[in-house]
Every structure is written in structure tokens, then in C-alpha cells.
Amino acid sequence: MGRELLDLVFPRIGHARRIGITGPPGSGKSTLVHAVAMLLRRRGQRVAVLAVDPTSPFSGGAILGDRVRMPGAAGDEGFFVRSMASRGSLGGVAATTHEASEVLDAAGFDWILIETVGVGQSELEIVELADTVVLVLVPESGDAVQVMKAGIMEIADVFVINKYDREGGDRLMRDISVTMQITQWSRPEGWVPPICPTVATSDEGIEQVLAEAERHLAWLQEDRPRLERFRAEKLRRRLQMLLSRILLERAWKAAQIDEQLDGAVERIMAGDLSPYRWVAGIELG
Numbered sequence: 645m646g647r648e649l650l651d652l653v654f655p656r657i658g659h660a661r662r663i664g665i666t667g668p669p670g671s672g673k674s675t676l677v678h679a680v681a682m683l684l685r686r687r688g689q690r691v692a693v694l695a696v697d698p699t700s701p702f703s704g705g706a707i708l709g710d711r712v713r714m715p716g717a718a719g720d721e722g723f724f725v726r727s728m729a730s731r732g733s734l735g736g737v738a739a740t741t742h743e744a745s746e747v748l749d750a751a752g753f754d755w756i757l758i759e760t761v762g763v764g765q766s767e768l769e770i771v772e773l774a775d776t777v778v779l780v781l782v783p784e785s786g787d788a789v790q791v792m793k794a795g796i797m798e799i800a801d802v803f804v805i806n807k808y809d810r811e812g813g814d815r816l817m818r819d820i821s822v823t824m825q826i827t828q829w830s831r832p833e834g835w836v837p838p839i840c841p842t843v844a845t846s847d848e849g850i851e852q853v854l855a856e857a858e859r860h861l862a863w864l865q866e867d868r869p870r871l872e873r874f875r876a877e878k879l880r881r882r883l884q885m886l887l888s889r890i891l892l893e894r895a896w897k898a899a900q901i902d903e904q905l906d907g908a909v910e911r912i913m914a915g916d917l918s919p920y921r922w923v924a925g926i927e928l929g
């Protein structure tokens with residue numbers, strides 16, 4: 645996106661509430677996002693949905709098929725849906741998603757719902773993109789220990805146990821809640837994440853999810869110094885991200901990496917050179 649446009653947009657941001665929704669593949673994130681969006685629309689709120697598409701540069705297409713099917717978006721000016729492909733973007737999807745969310749914020753959307761699949765780095769990036777992170781688990785996610793091991797529990801401001809119509813929801817709910825009590829689990833600054841059971845396909849528990857997200861947002865705002873710290877920390881990470889992208893692009897160009905790649909591949913395959921020696925020999929200018 646053009647730097648001038650983003651620069652113009654920047655002073656106009658800060659109105660939208662940004663909720664990140666993450667969780668394992670197929671846990672029902674899109675269904676939940678759609679249900680929350682519809683609830684917000686019924687309340688007259690303008691909603692934008694950004695679905696981060698973990699398209700692999702290797703498979704040449706989305707691994708799990710078409711990720712955004714959001715009925716109700718066509719012809720409704722207060723409901724915007726967009727899939728963000730991560731494919732081929734130096735610096736990752738977080739940067740482009742961030743830019744899109746700033747433009748939507750400046751355009752007057754009240755809520756920005758950002759869906760990412762909880763695999764790899766993307767769920768950590770969501771922390772930088774969102775004010776409130778909703779982690780969607782399902783009864784099949786295992787027990788709290790497995791969830792903790794996966795390293796995703798730390799990022800949740802609100803837990804959702806979706807597909808509660810299936811066997812095992814109660815057990816996971818109890819398990820997480822007991823584990824949180826025993827370990828005195830909390831997010832930084834003492835926020836204790838609530839756990840919401842949902843059946844996204846039949847709209848059950850959706851109001852509670854939204855209410856808990858709103859409660860978290862209100863909690864963030866009630867303590868001015870805390871809010872400032874929260875924003876400063878996000879801004880710091882954002883600056884690092886922006887800068888690292890620019891530095892990467894510049895260094896890449898300066899060292900003429902694209903021009904050298906084919907030759908390097910040829911020499912490495914011919915056994916003339918090891919990848920490590922080639923990398924070590926790159927002059928960054």
C-alpha cells in the first residue's frame with residue numbers, strides 16, 4: 645500500500661476496536677467471526693473482517709481451500725470482508741494486515757475482526773494486530789497441558805471452547821479453568837481470561853464472547869497508565885516490524901540477491917559451494 649496514503653491515514657486511526665481470533669485449523673474461527681459480525685451488525689455497528697490466509701508459497705494455493713465465505717457481506721456497506729494472502733510478501737502478512745486495518749479504522753469501521761490460523765508465527769503476530777485476542781479451542785484440542793505446550797495459551801485474553809455440542813467440551817472447560825487456578829494464570833497486568841463455551845454453527849454463546857471481549861477492552865481503557873504502556877509496547881513492536889521489513893528490502897536490493905540466486909543454486913547443486921559459504925560471502929553493501 646502507498647506510503648503517502650498510510651501516512652495520511654495515520655492521524656485518523658484509533659476509533660476501531662480490533663479483535664484477533666486465532667486457533668487451530670478447522671476449530672470454527674470463521675463461523676464464530678461471522679456470528680459475532682452478524683450480532684454487531686444487528687446492533688448497528690460497522691464491521692470489517694480480515695481473514696489472514698496462510699497460503700503457502702509452495703502449494704500454490706490455500707491449503708484448506710477457500711477461507712472466507714461470509715454470507716451477508718454483499719450489498720451491506722457496514723460489513724466488509726477481505727482475505728489477506730501471505731504469499732510472497734517479504735516481512736510477512738502481519739505488516740499488510742496492519743496496514744489494511746489502519747485504513748479500515750480510518751474509514752470508520754467500529755470493529756475489525758482479524759482471523760488467523762494458529763499455526764507457526766501467525767498467532768504471535770495477532771497479538772500485535774489486535775487489542776483483544778480470542779483463542780478458539782475445540783473439545784478435540786486435548787487437555788490444558790497440551791494447549792499450554794503448544795504455546796498458544798499465553799496469548800489468549802478470552803478463551804472460546806467451540807463445538808461445545810460435541811463430546812468433551814465440559815472436560816476441557818474444567819481442565820483449563822482448574823489449570824488456570826492452580827497456576828494462578830493471568831495475562832500481563834493481571835487480566836484473567838474468561839472461558840466461553842460456544843456452538844458457533846447455531847449462534848450459541850456468541851453474545852457472551854462479545855461481552856467478554858468488550859469487558860477486556862473496557863478493562864484496558866479503565867487504567868490510563870496501563871493503556872499507555874499497552875499502546876507503547878505495541879507501537880514499539882510495530883516500529884521494529886516496519887523497520888525490519890524496510891531493512892530487509894534495502895539489504896536485499898543492495899546485495900543484488902535476486903541477480904545472484906540462480907547462479908548460487910547452480911553452483912551449490914554442482915557441489916562447488918555450500919549454502920553456508922554462499923550466505924557468509926554475501927556483501928551487504
Ligand SMILES: Nc1nc2c(ncn2[C@@H]2O[C@H](COP(=O)(O)OP(=O)(O)OP(=O)(O)O)[C@@H](O)[C@H]2O)c(=O)[nH]1
Nearest residue numbers: 669670671672673674675708761806807843844845
Ligand atoms: N459441530 C460443530 N461444528 C462447527 C461448529 N462451529 C463450526 N463448525 C464446523 O466446523 C467446520 C470448520 O469451521 P470454520 O469456521 O471454517 O473453521 P475455521 O477455524 O475458520 O477453519 P480454518 O480457517 O480452515 O482454520 C465447518 O464445517 C463448520 O460448520 C460448532 O460449534 N459445532
Ligand SMILES: [Mg+2]
Nearest residue numbers: 673674711759
Ligand atoms: Mg477460517
